[in-house]
Amino acid sequence: MTEKSILDQHGASWRQWILDNLERNCNPIGMLERMTKSVWNTDQAKAAIDQGLVEINKNLNWRKPIPSIPNSQLVALDQQTIRVLGRFNQPKAALLDAVLSQNECQKLIQYATSKGLKSSGVVDGETGQSIQHQARTSSTVFFTRAETPLIDRIEQRLARLTNWPVSHGEGLQILRYQEDQQYKPHFDWFDPNKPGSAKHLERGGQRVATTIMYLAAPTLGGATTFPKTGIEVQPNVGGAMFFNDIDDLGVPDQLSLHAGAPVIEGTKIIMTYWQREQAFRK
Ligand SMILES: O=C(O)CCC(=O)C(=O)O
Structure with a gap:
């Protein structure tokens, strides 16, 4: 048949x-x-x-361009050969190995520690301000674009990896989770129906992709989870999880709901990269 x-x-x-x-x-x-x-x-x-x-033989590109990982299994960029370990469709995502070298992970942790980490915040939907919330109990340090030559090199690498201009990236941030710390399920996109989103959307439009890079892995717990789809990623030093926050029609993706599960033993350190629709203004 x-x-x-x-x-x-x-x-x-x-x-x-x-x-x-x-x-x-x-x-x-x-x-x-x-x-x-x-x-x-x-x-x-x-x-x-x-x-x-x-x-009907019509060439019409009607999908919205969004950051994406090349189709090949290996992607060689400056000093790294990045391996694609898995791909997902809902949400559109890729599990990656060796986005960062072990040495880069160490240097980033040292630099973050020397700057000092502070309690992480979440965006308040009503006011747009960053507030402390029991949903997110980690510590954070923010970097500006190209803050050091290493940060510049990694931003350029991520921009090439995802085929998205480096100007559209927010500054990288490092997050540290100690035992019992977590980030409960949330979206990275700004809810267009919430008043507090306006001032964030003005600075480069919607968030279109998230890359979570693992710099240090706990010995137990601390997976990145996607509760609506059952995807669960165990931290793997140097590896990363990339996913789109909106779909290829520009609609915030409900399936991108994700979380950092509580760390049970050890310390988890990640670096997050958010990419916007347009050039990001700080
Ligand atoms: O800790 C994780 O694995 C997830 C981090 C996260 O959700 C975020 O930074 O948006």
Whole structure:
């Protein structure tokens, strides 16, 4: 039995509707809305529109560009050969090894310690201010862009790795979790419906990707978890978890909900890199 084309998934009249609307230059985003309000699920609808464009020979790039990891298994960038250990679709994510060398991890920890770490904050949705909250009990130190030659080199590496301009990156930050410390499930995107998000969105638009790099691993606990999908990443020194905070239509991804599980034994140190839609202004 031959497999049904995605365009025929919901019958001949839907096939015709998709092709007719694409021929008439209708906006695929509007089409997608109509389709998902009816019988289509989002992934199928996106694939059917793509297939329709192929069938009518139209080259239209209608997806929103977002940072992404190259398709190859090994990515050689300046001094590192980064290995892609796994890829996920929901949320769009990649588990990476050797983003940083062991020596870089050590140097970053030394530099963070010499600057001093302070209790981490979270963004208050109402005011946009950083506040202390029991949801996040780690300590943090922030760096500015290119604060040292090492930080500059790593930012350039991450920008190339994710195919996203270095100007769109927020300053790196290092977080330390001691025993019992954690970051409860949260999103990194700013909720457009909360008043406190406006001042953050003005400074470079939405957060579009997060890279969590592991600089020191605890002996027990401290995984990065994605409670809606069951993904669980054990800290691996030099490795990283990359994921998109929005989908390729520009919509904040509910599946990007993630957490730093409580450390049970030892110390976990990570470095977080957030990338924005546009150039980031401090
Ligand atoms: O600690 C972790 O593994 C997650 C960190 C995190 O969620 C964040 O920095 O946004």
